[in-house]
Amino acid sequence: MTPAPAPDTSTTTVGGYLGRRLEQLGVGHVFGLPGDFNLALLDEVLAATGLRWVGSSNELNAGYAADGYARLRRGPAAVVTTFGVGELSAVNALAGSYAEDVPVVHVVGLPPTTAMSRGALLHHSLADGDFGHFVRIAAEVTASAVVVRAQGATTAIDQALLTAVGTSKPVYLGVPADVAVHPVPAAPLSRPLRVLRSDAGAAEEFRTALAQFLGDAPEVTVLAGPRLHRRNLEDLVRAIAAQNGVRVATQSASKAMLDESHPANLGVYAGEFTRSARTRRAVDGARPLVLAGVLMSDFLTGSFSHAFDPEASVDLQLDHARIAGTAFYGLYLEESLRILEEVLDARSPRPGPLPRQEVPALAPHVPAEPDGPLTHADLWPLLQRWLNPGTLLVAEAGTSFYGALELTTPDGCDLLGQPVWSSIGYTLPATLGAMLARPGRETVLVIGDGSAQLTIQELGRILAEGLTPTILLVNNSGYTVERAIRSPEAVYQDVVAWDWTKLPAALGSPGTPTYRAATPADLVEVLGKVRADPDHAAFVELLLPRDDAPDSLVQLARSVR
Incomplete structure (x- = not known):
């Protein structure tokens, strides 16, 4: 008789267990920022796995990047922040993930259990001895918000990850610094999590x-x-x-x-x-x-x-x-x-085929005034002819997203946007996550100047990673969609004018090609140069009239108004 295999008595740490479970679910990158309360956790997660750390410039960007990563890999993503100041910065991103059904696992390094249990007045807290404030906030924008304890840690982690995958919603895992290094049995890792089994x-x-x-x-x-x-x-x-x-x-x-x-x-x-x-x-x-x-x-x-x-x-x-x-x-x-x-x-009798839907061939777009001002009426038709099949088009909320909706995209293309939560600035960090999830895919981001000013710092990480998106910055001097809704001349609709084409160099990549286009003829020339240099990222500033907008956005603004 063959002897029964010896039971697995090996151990790992809570942090190591979490990291290995994420790997089993196909996660390859972890986004976030370090902070004193999550350092031990990060050490354990990264030491036990092949997960790659992707540091962001702030926690909001890290959350957006994780969201884009999860959307493109069609599975969970992970973002790690520190207690209080870090996790609160990520709440907006997590709320967007909740609204748009994206399974982001938000892992928060918490103070040690002993400090929290005695109500110590620690930094990053509200100095009132209550360490449950931020977990309660997280519970409002996640499908599950739990603080992991040493007892039952592996079960708590598994249940949270199953919830994320089963609901396509974000979850929150708070891990105290002492719990992160606590030893737990490794045996459960031999049984992959079983998810999405219908009745x-x-x-x-x-x-x-x-x-x-x-x-x-x-x-x-x-x-x-x-x-x-x-x-x-x-x-x-x-x-x-x-x-x-x-x-x-x-x-x-x-x-x-x-x-x-x-x-x-x-x-x-x-x-x-x-x-x-x-x-x-x-x-x-x-x-x-x-x-x-x-x-x-x-x-x-x-x-x-x-x-x-x-x-x-x-x-x-x-x-x-x-x-x-x-x-x-x-x-x-x-x-x-x-x-x-x-x-x-299985229908019997089978219906006959419906009349074929004929898609008209795209005629070349000829701008009425090639050397006149660049407008949305010329921008999107020219971009449509330029896009390659299989491109990921990322379009920011507002003029960019609604302009993209007017395109007939080539076969194999995808459109990534955030039309439900519609948090401006989302797409630039999301492009980072999306390109790491699907490396090698041609990616084009269209984003407005007002939106980009919220999250432009992540351009530095995009370029440092060697990613090669084409970024089309729509400079229309402020919040055009808000102007279309109400009070177009109000001072709050303006943004500070930046020298956009100098930003790649300022953010650490002085060799990135930058361009500026103010007319349809300029745009045609610039897009040709970008297409001729596919091995490099490109940053293109598009100068458009302040109040110009795609027809569909004008219609939307009228409805909101």
């Missing part, structure tokens, strides 16, 4: 109900939302789009999830802000309509101007599904979308 009974009930609901409908319309990105379900969306009788529209936060040249692609749907009347009619009048990973927020529904009834539709969400109001709980989006594809494939 088998709910799945079969849903399958039966879905087949009955769809019936023999010759046409099924799917509205695809951003939560599909969080679960890495783009391939399954393409399989569904390939079925006879299926059309797919997307929300603005998931534009280009399905190639815009695809014959089943209806385009972007946003209620009354939908650019194509055909797209709006197709979604609002769909019978049946499937909502897949959709978020019914104001900016994604055209200020709630959608004309379809979610309660009369099939609604597939992260951890449940509904059919005409009947709920199926314990059913994850991966499973419900797979069942949708199988039910569509």
Whole structure:
């Protein structure tokens, strides 16, 4: 008889255990800043793993970078800060991750357990002896906020990570300095965390109900939302789009999830802000309509101007599904979308193919005044012709994001933005995280001057990492989207004028090519130079009129106003 294997009696530390669990979930980088209360934790995490530390210039940027990293790798990311002053700086980023379903693990180095238990008046605290203030704040913007204790540390870590992955929401793990180095059994690490397992009974009930609901409908319309990105379900969306009788529209936060040249692609749907009347009619009048990973927020529904009834539709969400109001709980989006594809494939008789959606060929854009002022009417068509297939286009909230929505992107492109939380400055650090998650992918960032002034410091880290994005800085002298909403001449709409093209050198990379374009002819010339030098990052300042804006943003501002 073969003897039973000896039990694993090896140990690691709490910090080492956390780091190895993150590695098992596919995390390769850790973002953050050091502080005296997290130094022991960082030492343990990094010593026990191959995780790579990516230091940011501030905790807000680190949180944004982790968010971009999680979105592109379609899995959790980690950001480490210190107690109090560090973690509070990251709260805005974590709130954005919560609003937009991004699983960021916020690890906070706390003071030693003994100091907290006696209410010591420590630095970085509120000097009132209460060390629970910031955990309670974190609980409002995370799916789980726990302080790890020596007793039960591995269980607390595992539960938090499972929550992050299962809900696609951020979680908070506070680790006291003494707990970070506390020894714990390493044996649980031999059993990978099992995540996203749907209830088998709910799945079969849903399958039966879905087949009955769809019936023999010759046409099924799917509205695809951003939560599909969080679960890495783009391939399954393409399989569904390939079925006879299926059309797919997307929300603005998931534009280009399905190639815009695809014959089943209806385009972007946003209620009354939908650019194509055909797209709006197709979604609002769909019978049946499937909502897949959709978020019914104001900016994604055209200020709630959608004309379809979610309660009369099939609604597939992260951890449940509904059919005409009947709920199926314990059913994850991966499973419900797979069942949708199988039910569509099993239809008998199979519907015939729908008429092909012809996508008009892109005609070359000829500016009316090549040497006149550069405007959005010329910027976006010229950028569209310049973009390569497979590019990641990152677009800041405001003029940049809504200009990007007017593009017909080449095949394989993705659009990264933050239309729900819409925190200005998000995209520059998020570009850092996104490019580390998907190294080698061509990346173009378009960001306004007001937004960039919040987070521009992270440009230094982007360039120091050897990353090569093309950064298009839209200099329109302030907050154009706010001017469009109200009081365009108000002093609070202005920003300080910076010498933008000197910033790469000031932030540590004097060899970075910089350009300035004030006319359509300038832009064509500059984009040609950038394309001819793909091995280097490029920083391009675009000078646009103060009050000029894409048509879709003007419409949005009118709605908000």
